[in-house]
Amino acid sequence: xxxxxxxxxxxxxxxxxxxxxxxxxxxxxxxxxxxxxxxxxxxxxxxxxxxxxxxxxxxxxxxxxxxxxxxxxxxxxxxxxxxxxxxxxxxxxxxxxxxxxxxxxxxxxxxxxxxxxxxxxxxxxxxxxxxxxxxxxxxxxxxxxxxxxxxxxxxxxxxxxxxxxxxxxxxxxxxxxxxxxxxxxxxxxxxxxxxxxxxxxxxxxxxxxxxxxxxxxxxxxxxxxxxxxxxxxxxxxxxxxxxxxxxxxxxxxxxxxxxxxxxxxxxxxxxxxxxxxxxxxxxxxxxxxxxxxxxxxxxxxxxxxxxxxxxxxxxxxxxxxxxxxxxxxxxxxxxxxxxxxxxxxxxxxxxxxxxxxxxxxxxxxxxxxxxxxxxxxxxxxxxxxxxxxxxxxxxxxxx
Numbered sequence: 251x252x253x254x255x256x257x258x259x260x261x262x263x264x265x266x267x268x269x270x271x272x273x274x275x276x277x278x279x280x281x282x283x284x285x286x287x288x289x290x291x292x293x294x295x296x297x298x299x300x301x302x303x304x305x306x307x308x309x310x311x312x313x314x315x316x317x318x319x320x321x322x323x324x325x326x327x328x329x330x331x332x333x334x335x336x337x338x339x340x341x342x343x344x345x346x347x348x349x350x351x352x353x354x355x356x357x358x359x360x361x362x363x364x365x366x367x368x369x370x371x372x373x374x375x376x377x378x379x380x381x382x383x384x385x386x387x388x389x390x391x392x393x394x395x396x397x398x399x400x401x402x403x404x405x406x407x408x409x410x411x412x413x414x415x416x417x418x419x420x421x422x423x424x425x426x427x428x429x430x431x432x433x434x435x436x437x438x439x440x441x442x443x444x445x446x447x448x449x450x451x452x453x454x455x456x457x458x459x460x461x462x463x464x465x466x467x468x469x470x471x472x473x474x475x476x477x478x479x480x481x482x483x484x485x486x487x488x489x490x491x492x493x494x495x496x497x498x499x500x501x502x503x504x505x506x507x508x509x510x511x512x513x514x515x516x517x518x519x520x521x522x523x524x525x526x527x528x529x530x531x532x533x534x535x536x537x538x539x540x541x542x543x544x545x546x547x548x549x550x551x552x553x554x555x556x557x558x559x560x561x562x563x564x565x566x567x568x569x570x571x572x573x574x575x576x577x578x579x580x581x582x583x584x585x586x587x588x589x590x591x592x593x594x595x596x597x598x599x600x601x602x603x604x605x606x607x608x609x610x611x612x613x614x615x616x617x618x619x620x621x622x623x624x625x626x627x628x629x630x631x632x633x634x635x636x637x638x639x640x641x642x643x644x645x646x647x648x649x
Contacts, residue, residue, distance in 0.1 A: 358536055544622040
């Protein structure tokens with residue numbers, strides 16, 4: 251699922267908070283052009299980096315039709331800034347909370363992969379062992395055999411396993427199903443009822459099923475719940491104060507947050523879909539966080555605070571992603587993370603995530619820059635759709 255463009259009739263005034271602004275550099279110009287938006291006249295005359303981000307958020311609201319857009323950025327000098335645009339609630343027109351909580355969807359995969367790689371470092375999992383060794387007899391189907399699928403292939407999406415969400419999304423968006431609790435085995439069984447996409451290791455295809463299996467692997471090896479392991483090994487370890495794994499039946503969002511919206515069809519009305527049972531995403535997409543915490547997580551990960559050098563190197567060993575995947579030109583996939591070329595040169599590391607109601611795009615660089623952008627509506631893709639939130643991440647990192 252991708253972000254959906256909607257037109258809103260009213261104007262939205264952006265707000266921002268943060269430390270002092272630095273002077274703009276030539277990269278702002280290049281990044282703004284790369285983002286595909288209209289270049290502000292003042293940009294070439296020395297607009298501050300924060301202005302480029304705020305203006306990008308305002309476009310996401312005014313032109314792409316998202317009710318709210320939030321951003322958190324960190325520059326080379328470690329200065330953090332937060333920005334918002336739009337409204338938190340279309341009915342009440344409430345102000346967007348600065349660094350508000352959102353559902354971060356598939357960014358959860360990076361947390362799950364981190365725990366798997368920690369267990370690799372502890373000698374409890376081998377990346378090139380078959381998943382059959384840990385979950386015997388579980389992975390079977392038409393053209394599917396867990397004896398020939400490795401842990402590495404799960405984490406890098408080269409397993410060939412079908413994506414369960416493709417077969418569940420229409421029902422899930424129904425009023426009843428979105429409030430249904432799904433056992434991980436239900437998600438897996440949905441996928442295994444369909445034939446393999448390709449032989450393991452011969453191609454690449456994004457599949458949430460891979461990370462359901464990674465979650466089951468963590469539980470089998472540790473003998474503990476996935477949520478506990480992610481919380482103990484990642485969230486608490488680096489002090490992510492606004493990030494949590496929702497418990498069973500936990501349909502709301504605990505702290506200050508903008509409401510999330512969904513459209514049933516391109517151009518259709520937005521429906522408030524903030525309250526959902528997120529078990530549908532589990533190890534592939536269940537977490538709630540803030541743009542600032544997302545930056546802190548990926549910065550800690552890339553900075554070596556969560557993994558030993560050997561396991562971090564494995565995570566950053568990437569494979570090509572087909573252009574038709576829709577993930578963007580030059581994107582490559584590692585073990586739970588992506589590498590993306592920047593318009594100003596170099597690579598950024600992150601993942602991004604989309605779940606009903608919210609989409610988050612984010613990345614960090616090896617020299618300490620970080621940017622996360624969240625928007626509060628998603629829906630069916632349109633032929634003219636462009637991921638302007640991802641383009642704004644590039645603008646933020648290159649400013």
